[in-house]
Amino acid sequence: MKQTIVPLGPQHPVLPEPLSFDLVLEDEKVVDAIPSIGFVHRGLELLAPKRDFEEYVYVAERICGICSFMHGMGYCQAVEEVINLQLPRRANQLRTMLCELSRIHSHLLWLGLAADAFGFENLFMHSWRLREKVLDLFEEMTGGRVIFSIAKVGGLRKDISTETIRRASKVLRDMLPEIKEICDVFLNDASVKHRLCGVAVMSAENAHKLGAVGPMLRGSGVAKDLRVSGYASYGELQWEIITEKDGDCYARCAVRVREIYQSIDMIRQLAEKLEDGPVDTKVLAAPKGETFMRLEQPRGEVVYYVRGNGTRFLERFRVRTPTFANVPAVVTLLKGHELADIPTILLTIDPCISCMER
Amino acid sequence: MNPNIEISELKPDFIISRVTELSVQGWRLVQMSASTVQGEGDAQQVELNYSFDKDYKLLNLRVLTVSGAKIKSVSGIFFGAFLYENEIKEQFGIDFEGIAIDFRGTLYKTAVKQPFIAFAPKKAAVPPQGGAK
Amino acid sequence: MALFSMLGTAVKSLLRKPATRLYPFEKRQPFERSRGNLVNHVESCIFCGVCQLKCPSKAITVVRAEKTWTFDRLRCIVCGRCVEVCPKKCLEMKNDHAAPIGPVKADSVIVQKGPAPEAQTPPAQQ
Numbered sequence: 001m002k003q004t005i006v007p008l009g010p011q012h013p014v015l016p017e018p019l020s021f022d023l024v025l026e027d028e029k030v031v032d033a034i035p036s037i038g039f040v041h042r043g044l045e046l047l048a049p050k051r052d053f054e055e056y057v058y059v060a061e062r063i064c065g066i067c068s069f070m071h072g073m074g075y076c077q078a079v080e081e082v083i084n085l086q087l088p089r090r091a092n093q094l095r096t097m098l099c100e101l102s103r104i105h106s107h108l109l110w111l112g113l114a115a116d117a118f119g120f121e122n123l124f125m126h127s128w129r130l131r132e133k134v135l136d137l138f139e140e141m142t143g144g145r146v147i148f149s150i151a152k153v154g155g156l157r158k159d160i161s162t163e164t165i166r167r168a169s170k171v172l173r174d175m176l177p178e179i180k181e182i183c184d185v186f187l188n189d190a191s192v193k194h195r196l197c198g199v200a201v202m203s204a205e206n207a208h209k210l211g212a213v214g215p216m217l218r219g220s221g222v223a224k225d226l227r228v229s230g231y232a233s234y235g236e237l238q239w240e241i242i243t244e245k246d247g248d249c250y251a252r253c254a255v256r257v258r259e260i261y262q263s264i265d266m267i268r269q270l271a272e273k274l275e276d277g278p279v280d281t282k283v284l285a286a287p288k289g290e291t292f293m294r295l296e297q298p299r300g301e302v303v304y305y306v307r308g309n310g311t312r313f314l315e316r317f318r319v320r321t322p323t324f325a326n327v328p329a330v331v332t333l334l335k336g337h338e339l340a341d342i343p344t345i346l347l348t349i350d351p352c353i354s355c356m357e358r
Numbered sequence: 359m360n361p362n363i364e365i366s367e368l369k370p371d372f373i374i375s376r377v378t379e380l381s382v383q384g385w386r387l388v389q390m391s392a393s394t395v396q397g398e399g400d401a402q403q404v405e406l407n408y409s410f411d412k413d414y415k416l417l418n419l420r421v422l423t424v425s426g427a428k429i430k431s432v433s434g435i436f437f438g439a440f441l442y443e444n445e446i447k448e449q450f451g452i453d454f455e456g457i458a459i460d461f462r463g464t465l466y467k468t469a470v471k472q473p474f475i476a477f478a479p480k481k482a483a484v485p486p487q488g489g490a491k
Numbered sequence: 492m493a494l495f496s497m498l499g500t501a502v503k504s505l506l507r508k509p510a511t512r513l514y515p516f517e518k519r520q521p522f523e524r525s526r527g528n529l530v531n532h533v534e535s536c537i538f539c540g541v542c543q544l545k546c547p548s549k550a551i552t553v554v555r556a557e558k559t560w561t562f563d564r565l566r567c568i569v570c571g572r573c574v575e576v577c578p579k580k581c582l583e584m585k586n587d588h589a590a591p592i593g594p595v596k597a598d599s600v601i602v603q604k605g606p607a608p609e610a611q612t613p614p615a616q617q
Contacts, residue, residue, distance in 0.1 A: 041468070208386055210437055228414060332437070
């Protein structure tokens with residue numbers, strides 16, 4: 001059987017960001033896939049020793065556009081742990097609420113891109129129409145649609161009034177029938193199921209061995225979610241880890257859909273439990289020491305490593321983003337599938353290439 | 359530091375045996391990173407850090423080595439390690455042997471090779487010894 | 492399994508008014524907190540230079556002796572730190588985006604000078 005090598009990307013109408021694969025095909029079946037990354041490498045980790053640690057938040061936020069707030073918050077939490085700073089309760093609750101809103105936004109964005117990957121443009125447009133309402137909420141609360149610039153070392157830069165939070169929670173709950181209408185198409189429609197069921201099956205043992213994180217892991221039945229460790233205000237909320245057994249693209253889609261509903265419920269709980277008080281504390285010391293901070297981003301587990309030596313400039317800042325951990329999984333999953341399934345498989349890891357390459 | 363985080367030192371010769379032991383016990387590879395450290399000698403000292411996770415506990419193995427040293431790859435045990443090892447090879451110059459998919463220096467095509475070594479902070483000059491006699 | 496489950500939504504969106512706005516005839520009203528562009532009311536500026544110190548992207552240059560405040564609009568990341576630290580509160584973050592600059596890139600740099608010192612009035616002659 002003759003083999004052809006087809007290059008996919010980096011510029012491709014299906015992929016949202018530049019990621020290149022050299023596919024070795026035998027008659028439309030993929031035999032091997034060799035990834036190429038590095039098209040948006042900006043060298044942000046090397047910038048950390050050159051910027052004042054309080055100003056580096058603005059760089060950390062810009063590692064990615066979709067997970068922007070959680071990068072800023074993860075950096076701030078890591079530095080706060082090194083300095084040993086205790087945040088007031090309201091700051092933690094507001095940060096948690098913005099995290100969950102980011103998660104809803106990211107999953108709605110992913111649903112749209114996944115629909116676009118298998119050619120369902122109408123569904124893509126409707127998912128993004130719902131996402132616009134969430135972006136309006138962000139702009140009303142923080143001043144920016146994509147990059148919020150509201151997190152700082154020591155808390156938040158501005159307070160968000162309790163009345164705005166309660167109204168946001170109500171807007172989300174009023175959106176629920178529309179979200180349910182769109183997500184029912186993803187989960188029940190015959191043509192969508194035909195494209196998603198049985199594609200790229202990954203067993204729980206393989207997921208563990210390949211180092212997959214996030215919905216890739218939870219879609220294969222492994223119940224692991226970093227929010228269990230109780231950072232920020234997650235310890236006060238009632239929620240449970242969402243898993244699915246099958247391990248195929250449909251299972252991962254179902255995990256993300258159910259996470260949207262769960263996040264809306266978490267925001268409702270936070271809006272009821274919101275306490276009054278200050279939203280920041282003064283930062284009096286420069287970081288000296290090292291720590292690891294792990295958060296649960298919409299795409300999976302993210303690890304921040306911060307090391308400071310007592311001056312205003314950090315010695316080392318390292319981010320291991322979830323897409324970086326999921327790429328070996330997708331390289332293994334591509335083998336044995338048809339050419340037409342490739343966009344679906346690439347998008348099932350929820351690739352965020354600018355995060356991956358910092 | 360967080361009580362769930364544990365850091366332990368490891369000699370380069372024992373990396374494969376320790377990582378195999380952790381893999382059998384059910385630990386998952388979280389990440390591998392490296393950073394430059396101040397040290398004596400001409401070659402830049404680099405500290406490798408392997409992170410593993412089980413039940414939300416983080417275990418870190420620290421290996422102190424120099425830029426240009428040869429280290430055996432763990433991608434035979436954890437396939438996912440190949441991407442981290444390629445990145446450390448390009449940014450810090452650690453020569454990993456036997457990586458599952460070896461990019462041979464074409465992962466990030468940077469203008470300055472091994473940027474973390476090129477821009478590592480220089481050693482502070484030792485102040486002259488003095489004292490009133 | 493359902494067939495044509497999107498048909499209901501598609502027909503509804505045909506009959507309702509569109510979700511998009513007819514820009515430029517209908518413009519979007521920005522929110523109160525939106526970060527649009529930076530404006531300096533230079534009459535009250537004392538050219539202390541704190542905004543220059545705090546800017547993360549070095550978009551502001553202040554020369555105290557000549558009383559000039561230079562702002563590179565394309566370097567600004569619209570974070571709002573300068574507004575928070577200004578002691579005279581003369582910097583304002585407007586909530587609407589500024590108009591796009593023309594084809595010359597140097598047009599993005601705005602230079603504002605402080606008011607000239609008032610002419611010395613001669614002491615009244617006895």
